[in-house]
Amino acid sequence: MTKFAPLAEFRKPVEATYQLAFFRFSPLEGDRYVLTNQAGEYLVLPRSVLSSFIRHELSSSDSYYSRLRHRHFLFDASSNLGKALLANKVRTKAKRLENFTSLHIMVVSLRCEHSCPYCQVSRQSEDRSAFDMTEETAEKALALVFRSPSPSIKIEFQGGEPLLNFELIRYVVGRAEQINSSEQRDLQFVITTNLAVVDNTILEFCRLHDILISTSLDGPADLHNANRPRPSRNSYELAVAGIQKARKVLGHERVSALMTTTKTSLSKGRQIIDEYVQLQFPGIFLRPLSPYGFAIKTKSYAAYDVDRWLDFYFDGLEYIIDLNRRGLPFKELYASTILTKMLTPFEPGYVDLMSPAGIGISAVVYNYDGDVYASDEARMLAEMGDKTFRIGNVHDNSYHEIFASDALLDPIEQSFAGSAPMCSECAFEPYCGSDPVFHMATQRDFVGLKTRSAFCHRNMTIFKRLISLMEDSPMIRELFLQWAN
Template sequence: MIHQYKNNGYNIVLDTNSGAVHVVDDLVYDVIGLLDQGKDSESICRELSTSYSDSDVKEAISECHELEEAGQLFTKDIYRDAIIDFKARQTVVKALCLHIAHDCNLACKYCFAEEGEYHGRRALMSFEVGKKALDFLIANSGSRRNLEVDFFGGEPLMNWQVVKDLVNYGREQEKLHDKKFRFTLTTNGVLLNDEVMEFCNKEMANVVLSIDGRKEIHDLMRPFRKGKGSYDLIIPKFQKFAESRNQEKYYVRGTFTRNNLDFSKDVLHLADLGFKQISVEPVVAQESEDYSIREEDIPQICEEYDKLAKEMIRREKEGRGFNFFHFMIDLTGGPCVYKRLSGCGSGTEYLAVTPWGDFYPCHQFVGQEEFLMGNVDEGLKRLDIRDEFKCCNVYAKEKCRDCFARFYCSGGCAANSYNFHGSINDAYDIGCKLQQKRIECAIMIRAALADSEES
């Protein structure tokens, strides 16, 4: 299976199954398209005779056959027929999302957690519950040494002492069990101060800083409960924090909505503020919400991704580049085959833990009782839910089977699929189209920068 597209003056061909990317001239691009239709050399020469010489067409056909023989073009899908029984495979838990606080000091309008409450009561996780969660992770991680724990909310800094206590407990357990914890934190920045920054710089492998971009956009969607915006308070803190981490191991992470379909301006605004690690992604919401993204918005959003990609290339060449999370792609190695097929590992390798110790497949399922899997006292009780998530892979999803992006997105978000279609083995259609566009832009950027290095 191949995917052909033109972007920013480049003719790009992606061989889906091998991951090989080819930047080609018009002739080879046309030849590959006709070969993909199953046409033979004679038919191709005849069809292209008005545009190219016969000898050039034959040479291009020969080059394509050489790529095919080298396993870089028209490769077969070796995984479709040889895929293992995902339900029977052995899995271990390697990551937890600790909902350290089901409470928040902001009232973000698009928050899927309902201002931190997650369809339930406000609560803060106790040290005892968090300790049991870390013990569970250690006990269920098998021989895996590297474990991940994300402090999430609501707003984690509203329960800061417990965060610190759990990190210290985890460090003690590392030595006893030959494990290594990678701690991360997501914060809206309201309670961020020098003490928090110092601790995070010592203990947190990554920190996500929530901001949506321009002041008017951020304050519209991320106000305090009484309506006042939070932009002016958090920006200087975030700038200081990013610099204290040497512009590494963090992300400023935003959400764009129907209110700012010109979101490339928000990305560039954050870059102009000095941030080097940026993630701004589309809101996921039902169409009944006035800020939700709809089918008719997709063309404009795709244009914005193109604008952003071109500007990123320009800035990179000028020596003032930055990373945009959704354009970061590894064309040489990328995720292992297992991850390409199975995705994020929610419900199997990754679990969310509520303040009172309940297990859910991930943070986006918290509060949906049909996905309650167990708790820190009794362990995993609903192994049927775990087994259902084991089977969630790109071949279980009809929409993924013939999609060129499937080995990059691994089938997308199970929660989005469930919320829009009632099944974790479907796909959120708008999300798919935007993901496809982001992948096209990411590949184009790599091609353009490689072209620049050669010239």
């Protein structure tokens, strides 16, 4: 008996000596599988081709061979650039990390004149000024904002209704611009408001300081007024009037809107989209409820499960695709964010879909009382009595103490999707995040059991559907490429 195989066994043609790159795969419908590599590029293969590929039996003349090589799923002797190109794409995806925190949310007041049953903030009534941020607290927060190494700084004013403490917004904008005269950052401001109390003085200030407006619009009048009640029962009328007024002063593109899906919304998806089309918004984010604040206390979050929301979402997506077929450009913005991750080498920076988790390192919240939270959702969780993600206080802690705290680093380390159980093996890991705040709120754990995670079920279902749609329709793939870019 010979100890080694004959020499001829080691003299195989070049085409049989390709090297597999690291990749993951997952089944789609039928016999199709999707493969993803470290840079987030994907390819859909029949099961038989995948089997041949893994066994190193795929011929270089096979049409799938060149696709696998060009997208860096295999390396062979035809070029020595594949590994370098893949590494460059991975570096590009991770580039945002070196900039650290760019979004700084300042909660200038918890007061609000709305009483939305799904509110995730636990707002306070209008007359409780104890829930307003002070100039002293704002000054301390600004000192931390400009310690961030990010070349771009976005300060977003939230509430409650932040315009109820407009004088503080005026103060913060002035001080931030003064500081930035020497810092020379790309500085931007956003006010998240229901527009019910906006006036010409506020809008003129926004125009002079190039401030963006983000508002809420849940759909047509009956739905919006039911979802977002106020004493005069005219929430919708004030929102639409405010949108039109703000556009006139600031410019059409400077005003955006966000909806929240309640149980009542589920049967009105196309009407909601029609409302956004009628008001000439370029797209809509079909957003589910989150498990925080009054959304839990009033049981709004439990009013529907993730599968009912997915039915709502996919019906809305189908309708939006049909609008585009008929010549009306319109985006679904959550799909657009995911598609940017799927189809481009860039990371859009959406906190919930980042790995490592975007909490703290992409966005941070300075609460009205000076407490610092790792994300907006972390602040909402704290309003429910759980301060797991409180990472410090502007009056008591330094920049280093806050951003190097165990309260921030532990959940980021534990929930890193690249090493988290099940996430590390998932084909959709390059597109997903781990959202430790969501899993703490729903499962009392940073990582959570993925088989019971509504976050995982929702996103994995969307990822698969988007890929299948692109595979089955060249028109949809072309549309999605436009959304991604």
